[in-house]
Amino acid sequence: MEGPKEIFLKDYKLPDYYFDTVDLKFTLGEEKTIVFAKINVVPRVNGVTPPLALDGIDLKLISVKINGNELKEGDYDVDARHLILKAPPSGSFTLETVTEISPQHNTSLEGLYKSSGNFCTQCEAEGFRKITYFQDRPDIMAKYTVRIEADKSLYPVLLSNGNLIDQGDLEGGKHFAVWEDPFKKPCYLFALVAGELESRDDTFITCSGRKVDLRIWTPPQDLPKTKHAMYSLKAAMKWDEDVFGLEYDLDLFNIVAVPDFNMGAMENKSLNIFNSKLVLASPETASDADYAAILGVIGHEYFHNWTGNRVTCRDWFQLSLKEGLTVFRDQEFSSDLGSRTVKRIGDVSKLRIYQFSQDAGPMAHPVRPHSYIKMDNFYTVTVYEKGAEVVRMYKTLLGSEGFRKGTDLYFKRHDGQAVTCEDFFAAMRDANNVDFANFLLWYSQAGTPIVKVTSSYNAEARTFSLKFSQTVPPTPGQPTKEPMFIPVAMGLLDSSGKDMPLSSFYQDGKLVSITSGAQPVYTTVLRVTKAEEEFVFHDLDEKPIPSLLRGYSAPIRLHSDLTENDLFFLLAHDSDGFNRWEAGQILARKLMLNQVVNFQKDEKLVLDPQFVHGIKCILLDSSLDKEFIAKAITLPGEGEIMDMMEVADPDAVHAVRSFIRKQLALELKQEFINKVKENRSSESYEFDHVNMARRALKNTALGYLASLEDEEISELVLNEYKSATNMTDQFSALAAIAQKPGNAREEALADFYEKWQHDYLVVNKWFSLQSASDIPGNVENVKKLLNHPAFDLRNPNKVYSLIGGFCASPVNFHAKDGSGYKFLGDLVVQLDKLNPQVASRMVSAFSRWKRYDDTRQNLAKAQLEMIVCCNGLSENVFEIASKSLA
Numbered sequence: 001m002e003g004p005k006e007i008f009l010k011d012y013k014l015p016d017y018y019f020d021t022v023d024l025k026f027t028l029g030e031e032k033t034i035v036f037a038k039i040n041v042v043p044r045v046n047g048v049t050p051p052l053a054l055d056g057i058d059l060k061l062i063s064v065k066i067n068g069n070e071l072k073e074g075d076y077d078v079d080a081r082h083l084i085l086k087a088p089p090s091g092s093f094t095l096e097t098v099t100e101i102s103p104q105h106n107t108s109l110e111g112l113y114k115s116s117g118n119f120c121t122q123c124e125a126e127g128f129r130k131i132t133y134f135q136d137r138p139d140i141m142a143k144y145t146v147r148i149e150a151d152k153s154l155y156p157v158l159l160s161n162g163n164l165i166d167q168g169d170l171e172g173g174k175h176f177a178v179w180e181d182p183f184k185k186p187c188y189l190f191a192l193v194a195g196e197l198e199s200r201d202d203t204f205i206t207c208s209g210r211k212v213d214l215r216i217w218t219p220p221q222d223l224p225k226t227k228h229a230m231y232s233l234k235a236a237m238k239w240d241e242d243v244f245g246l247e248y249d250l251d252l253f254n255i256v257a258v259p260d261f262n263m264g265a266m267e268n269k270s271l272n273i274f275n276s277k278l279v280l281a282s283p284e285t286a287s288d289a290d291y292a293a294i295l296g297v298i299g300h301e302y303f304h305n306w307t308g309n310r311v312t313c314r315d316w317f318q319l320s321l322k323e324g325l326t327v328f329r330d331q332e333f334s335s336d337l338g339s340r341t342v343k344r345i346g347d348v349s350k351l352r353i354y355q356f357s358q359d360a361g362p363m364a365h366p367v368r369p370h371s372y373i374k375m376d377n378f379y380t381v382t383v384y385e386k387g388a389e390v391v392r393m394y395k396t397l398l399g400s401e402g403f404r405k406g407t408d409l410y411f412k413r414h415d416g417q418a419v420t421c422e423d424f425f426a427a428m429r430d431a432n433n434v435d436f437a438n439f440l441l442w443y444s445q446a447g448t449p450i451v452k453v454t455s456s457y458n459a460e461a462r463t464f465s466l467k468f469s470q471t472v473p474p475t476p477g478q479p480t481k482e483p484m485f486i487p488v489a490m491g492l493l494d495s496s497g498k499d500m501p502l503s504s505f506y507q508d509g510k511l512v513s514i515t516s517g518a519q520p521v522y523t524t525v526l527r528v529t530k531a532e533e534e535f536v537f538h539d540l541d542e543k544p545i546p547s548l549l550r551g552y553s554a555p556i557r558l559h560s561d562l563t564e565n566d567l568f569f570l571l572a573h574d575s576d577g578f579n580r581w582e583a584g585q586i587l588a589r590k591l592m593l594n595q596v597v598n599f600q601k602d603e604k605l606v607l608d609p610q611f612v613h614g615i616k617c618i619l620l621d622s623s624l625d626k627e628f629i630a631k632a633i634t635l636p637g638e639g640e641i642m643d644m645m646e647v648a649d650p651d652a653v654h655a656v657r658s659f660i661r662k663q664l665a666l667e668l669k670q671e672f673i674n675k676v677k678e679n680r681s682s683e684s685y686e687f688d689h690v691n692m693a694r695r696a697l698k699n700t701a702l703g704y705l706a707s708l709e710d711e712e713i714s715e716l717v718l719n720e721y722k723s724a725t726n727m728t729d730q731f732s733a734l735a736a737i738a739q740k741p742g743n744a745r746e747e748a749l750a751d752f753y754e755k756w757q758h759d760y761l762v763v764n765k766w767f768s769l770q771s772a773s774d775i776p777g778n779v780e781n782v783k784k785l786l787n788h789p790a791f792d793l794r795n796p797n798k799v800y801s802l803i804g805g806f807c808a809s810p811v812n813f814h815a816k817d818g819s820g821y822k823f824l825g826d827l828v829v830q831l832d833k834l835n836p837q838v839a840s841r842m843v844s845a846f847s848r849w850k851r852y853d854d855t856r857q858n859l860a861k862a863q864l865e866m867i868v869c870c871n872g873l874s875e876n877v878f879e880i881a882s883k884s885l886a
């Protein structure tokens with residue numbers, strides 16, 4: 001067998017052959033499934049007909065014909081990964097293959113597989129090759145017709161992309177359906193579903209007056225839980241028309257929910273397939289976070305219809321072209337339907353916790369990677385979330401109108417094409433006639449830029465200067481970096497806390513005027529493009545307090561010389577909600593780091609009274625949005641603090657964070673109790689910002705209170721649990737109770753399971769609550785839960801809840817005796833045999849092992865070494881484990 005092969009962006013070549021039509025016929029069976037494929041093949045250059053290599057994995061080839069003539073053995077080669085036609089005829093020809101596959105044994109959940117008895121597919125990135133022999137690459141775009149035959153009673157519903165053009169009964173209790181997709185598409189957007197499903201039906205009238213049928217398919221008993229998904233879909237369709245001018249292009253849009261799915265969801269043309277957890281919701285079983293995730297992901301997959309499907313990627317290195325852009329679109333959609341500031345805080349937190357950490361580790365890669373072994377390993381927070389930040393920067397630089405001009409031009413130029421990140425850049429540039437300097441570096445340079453700012457006020461000259469300097473840290477394969485183009489949105493506050501109007505500033509001695517009609521400007525965007533750059537504001541009668549990187553205008557680490565007093569001032573006054581939150585977080589990080597030093601020196605931990613006061617002011621400020629308050633009083637996570645340390649010390653960070661939480665609870669006990677009492681839910685659950693914000697504040701306060709050893713509080717928390725009328729409140733109360741080991745915890749967990757054992761999505765919450773717990777020695781509990789009847793290693797959601805949850809608890813996963821590492825190491829090996837994609841996501845928890853002390857390093861390294869040496873290891877796990885060791 002050949003070893004893992006690395007694929008490089010620089011090696012991209014146009015295909016020698018295009019496919020223009022693809023006719024597929026599936027006969028689905030319990031023992032085997034037969035796939036007939038008839039492809040019209042066209043050479044790219046007439047008369048040039050080199051051998052044609054088709055990708056294929058786990059296929060049994062039955063026959064192959066060219067122009068109706070069966071090929072003989074010498075005419076082609078078959079190996080474990082390819083079918084090679086040695087001498088294709090000149091000119092266009094039809095290729096017909098018959099292959100046999102076994103979806104019922106496909107545990108990788110890639111290609112055609114079975115989930116809860118139903119057939120479904122997942123082809124992105126390279127799963128189509130597990131269905132039939134094909135040029136499995138996104139620049140091969142064809143029109144598809146698909147005929148499905150199956151047993152009628154077992155599989156009454158047969159779905160594929162596009163329009164249903166024929167259906168009927170067949171002999172032997174079978175039936176068939178024929179689907180035709182009028183749009184050309186790459187094979188990764190192909191989908192098929194067959195099973196016992198029912199649909200919630202609705203319609204949407206598009207801006208041009210066309211009626212679109214909407215159907216959300218689930219097993220019959222889950223149908224009542226699809227109301228919110230349907231609401232989300234209709235909202236997304238309307239939003240895309242209003243904000244991007246994009247209309248849906250077919251008369252039917254299907255969504256199918258399946259319980260076994262590797263990722264979140266998939267944007268197959270007109271037949272989106274979703275992980276059930278991102279479709280099914282009811283107030284009793286889903287939390288506010290679930291409702292919000294469903295809205296965002298339904299939007300995301302729908303938005304792909306234009307950004308991904310109508311305009312797709314030339315090759316997989318360009319993944320962020322569709323994913324970064326589509327994440328940006330779903331973020332904006334959720335912002336417009338909820339609170340912009342709160343959404344931004346959530347998105348930036350995610351970026352900082354996961355993407356910054358990836359960017360600083362062995363898997364660091366640019367938004368457009370230069371190489372991969374297994375593409376599935378590059379569906380990352382860098383490609384998705386940092387990619388979305390890159391798109392956001394275009395908008396920050398161009399403004400809403402300029403950005404829209406750019407996207408209009410992008411669709412006008414590239415509809416029906418497979419294109420690159422440069423094409424998107426060029427559309428933005430050309431539509432606005434602007435110079436974007438070195439902006440493209442955001443696609444090619446990995447690593448999080450570090451930007452330092454120093455400020456100085458000259459009272460005599462009445463000027464205020466901001467000096468920026470930037471560096472980008474080295475990352476694997478990129479030892480030196482060039483300066484990036486960083487848009488810094490900023491404003492200046494006067495001593496009363498009001499924004500000062502801005503009219504112009506000097507950059508490199510040149511006057512830059514800030515224009516915006518007659519309206520005063522309070523926020524402007526500085527363009528930092530060099531290693532060092534100075535901006536000078538003039539005619540200032542007093543020393544301003546700068547509010548920098550408003551709305552988090554670039555994905556960088558900003559270090560400013562703001563004093564603690566400045567930060568408390570911004571926390572109290574900044575008109576930019578994001579920066580108000582940010583000021584509090586910077587203060588909290590400093591405070592936590594100082595205490596970590598104290599802890600390591602065995603000194604007493606203390607909490608700065610000014611910080612308590614700052615938190616109290618935010619908590620009691622009735623002018624503030626309640627969800628904002630909930631975010632602003634939440635301390636940075638343990639991972640964020642560990643990231644800032646020379647050597648990460650999970651025990652110290654955990655001790656400090658717990659101490660501060662408890663101390664805040666002690667000092668603000670009455671205030672927290674009041675917040676709980678004032679914000680209890682009404683009987684009926686509403687998914688709207690006002691009500692979600694009330695619940696967020698109440699439950700955050702409850703979490704603080706539950707850290708106290710206090711009879712009265714224990715009763716309060718238990719009461720909240722018992723009286724809850726929705727999952728958000730019930731689960732938050734359960735989590736609060738579960739903070740401390742003991743009888744109350746055991747009883748509540750048992751009660752919750754008893755109540756919800758019939759609902760696998762709720763049971764998954766129950767798994768993750770326990771696995772992610774920081775109670776001492778939790779690895780033993782997690783091992784027990786592996787044998788719980790509700791657990792199944794073949795179901796990704798269960799693995800993410802139980803094993804993923806465990807790795808998210810720094811104290812237990814990084815336990816100094818190595819028990820957490822050993823647990824994960826053994827599991828990865830077992831899991832890899834079933835599902836390499838999921839195993840590979842799990843093994844990533846080891847990747848930052850070099851951040852820890854020697855003892856932990858050795859223990860983690862030993863597990864990684866054990867893993868890479870395993871026989872028959874998948875390429876997925878091999879890539880992550882070997883790069884982590886490098």
Ligand code: ARG
Nearest residue numbers: 124125263265266267376379
């Ligand atoms: N395109 C999908 C989405 O972002 C994700 C598919 C990922 N699949 C994979 N095998 N990595 O919505």
Ligand code: ZN
Nearest residue numbers: 300304323326
């Ligand atoms: Zn996507």
